Amino acid sequence: MDVDTGNMTQTNLVDKVVVPGDVVLDLTKMENQTIKLGSGLRQDCDYISVMQAGKLRLSKPNKYWVESSQKRYVPRLEDTVLGIVVEHRSDNFLVDIKAPNLAFLPVLAFEGGTRRNIPKFETGTLIYARVVKANGIMNPELSCTDASGKAAEFGQLKNGYMFETSTGLARMLLSSPTCPVLEALGNKISFETAVGLNGRVWVNASSPDDVILVSNAIMRSEFLSGTQQRIMAEKLLERLQKS
Amino acid sequence: MEDRTDGRNANQLRPLGCSRNILNRAHGSARWSQGNTIVLAAVYGPKSGTKKGENPEKASFEVIWKPKTGQIGKQEREYEMILKRTLQSICLVNVHPNTTTSVIVQVVGDDGSLLPCAINASCAALVDAGIPMKHLAVSISCGLMEEGSIILDLTKSEEEKLKAFAYLVFPNSPLSVIDKVHSSKEEPIEHGIITSVSYGAMPVSGYFDCLERGRAASAAISEFLRRSLQKQSSDDASRAAQ
Numbered sequence: 186m187d188v189d190t191g192n193m194t195q196t197n198l199v200d201k202v203v204v205p206g207d208v209v210l211d212l213t214k215m216e217n218q219t220i221k222l223g224s225g226l227r228q229d230c231d232y233i234s235v236m237q238a239g240k241l242r243l244s245k246p247n248k249y250w251v252e253s254s255q256k257r258y259v260p261r262l263e264d265t266v267l268g269i270v271v272e273h274r275s276d277n278f279l280v281d282i283k284a285p286n287l288a289f290l291p292v293l294a295f296e297g298g299t300r301r302n303i304p305k306f307e308t309g310t311l312i313y314a315r316v317v318k319a320n321g322i323m324n325p326e327l328s329c330t331d332a333s334g335k336a337a338e339f340g341q342l343k344n345g346y347m348f349e350t351s352t353g354l355a356r357m358l359l360s361s362p363t364c365p366v367l368e369a370l371g372n373k374i375s376f377e378t379a380v381g382l383n384g385r386v387w388v389n390a391s392s393p394d395d396v397i398l399v400s401n402a403i404m405r406s407e408f409l410s411g412t413q414q415r416i417m418a419e420k421l422l423e424r425l426q427k428s
Numbered sequence: 429m430e431d432r433t434d435g436r437n438a439n440q441l442r443p444l445g446c447s448r449n450i451l452n453r454a455h456g457s458a459r460w461s462q463g464n465t466i467v468l469a470a471v472y473g474p475k476s477g478t479k480k481g482e483n484p485e486k487a488s489f490e491v492i493w494k495p496k497t498g499q500i501g502k503q504e505r506e507y508e509m510i511l512k513r514t515l516q517s518i519c520l521v522n523v524h525p526n527t528t529t530s531v532i533v534q535v536v537g538d539d540g541s542l543l544p545c546a547i548n549a550s551c552a553a554l555v556d557a558g559i560p561m562k563h564l565a566v567s568i569s570c571g572l573m574e575e576g577s578i579i580l581d582l583t584k585s586e587e588e589k590l591k592a593f594a595y596l597v598f599p600n601s602p603l604s605v606i607d608k609v610h611s612s613k614e615e616p617i618e619h620g621i622i623t624s625v626s627y628g629a630m631p632v633s634g635y636f637d638c639l640e641r642g643r644a645a646s647a648a649i650s651e652f653l654r655r656s657l658q659k660q661s662s663d664d665a666s667r668a669a670q
Binding site for chain 1: 455456473474475476520523524525526527555557558559560561562563564599600602603604605617653654657658
């Protein structure tokens with residue numbers, strides 16, 4: 186990968202695996218452009234360098250980020266997450282979302298929430314919520330309503346089974362078009378699922394057999410390609426004679 | 429130049445091995461082996477809150493060193509302190525203030541160069557956990573023989589025989605899109621040094637020779653670390669279900 190001063194060709198690291206310390210952009214060469222930096226990149230004077238190892242991605246025209254999968258979660262605005270209630274303070278619930286800090290969920294952040302009808306969440310309750318405030322320094326804040334104040338499926342998740350995954354698998358499950366493993370399972374079993382971008386997945390179905398089957402299929406699908414996921418799901422379904 | 433007991437020449441390193449994400453419960457883990465010296469590192473964090481004496485505006489690190497046998501004594505505390513200072517200087521401490529990241533190092537096998545192996549393992553484990561870092565650290569041990577020649581990657585018997593040796597930690601060589609011609613005025617980052625621990629008495633020229641050889645060898649280790657990080661992410665994709 187040679188650099189040629191005459192032709193202005195540069196080594197392009199987009200879609201390659203980068204490690205911390207790699208310099209991916211030289212800002213002196215790009216004037217009058219706005220560049221958006223996502224996770225894993227930071228600005229170091231005139232250069233953009235990598236903070237976390239992963240694959241560098243570019244979304245035209247100007248958004249760069251490093252795609253990596255971790256067991257912990259870094260809170261971002263407008264992410265939907267699954268949290269577990271740890272404590273009930275007077276004006277907010279403390280919720281664990283696998284982030285460096287505990288998150289606050291205000292007791293009034295529910296549809297039609299007033300001081301009179303505060304929900305009674307005990308320690309250990311599983312909540313599906315949306316991140317409304319996230320900077321690196323303060324505790325993140327959650328809300329159980331969408332932007333217009335409606336409940337929109339947020340709130341407590343009852344019954345079912347919750348398991349933890351990496352953030353990469355959670356993103357894959359939420360990608361569109363539908364993830365192949367969910368599609369293959371959905372063809373034969375009826376189940377409902379909630380995926381938190383913080384690496385938690387909740388599955389509920391009418392019988393425990395179905396819940397176990399769906400959970401195992403999802404946990405195994407992390408490193409498989411689309412066709413491999415379909416084959417794996419079909420094998421599991423056959424074993425339980427559903428197909 | 430006398431032959432080394434295991435048949436290597438002066439500049440040859442022992443076979444390196446690195447595997448990441450081996451522990452289920454740890455947020456990041458790595459196992460690094462250099463010959464028979466094997467170290468397992470686990471990273472937990474960042475977790476909320478800092479200890480009493482630490483600065484709450486920065487992320488703090490806590491290192492626990494577990495020896496293979498025996499009780500924890502002064503040697504382990506010294507290793508913990510060196511490892512903590514090294515990791516603090518390569519990680520970005522302003523990204524998650526008021527948090528603590530714990531690094532636990534377990535010695536699985538000790539055949540010399542234990543501290544360099546532990547530093548390499550901890551660095552790989554931090555990458556696995558996704559802790560923000562400025563760059564990676566690669567570490568190597570260099571020994572000074574009587575006639576002034578340098579040998580690299582010491583075994584335990586060599587460490588006991590030699591008059592003086594040093595453990596050195598360098599930044600890794602980064603990939604860069606920057607025009608090398610323009611940046612030739614500044615020192616490349618891999619010419620810096622992060623940590624140096626020396627044992628025994630050696631002349632200044634001997635120390636600088638160690639630095640030079642160590643730096644050259646660290647390029648090879650840096651390349652190995654980069655390849656193992658790339659390989660793992662594509663290996664994951666090809667791991668088929670049973």
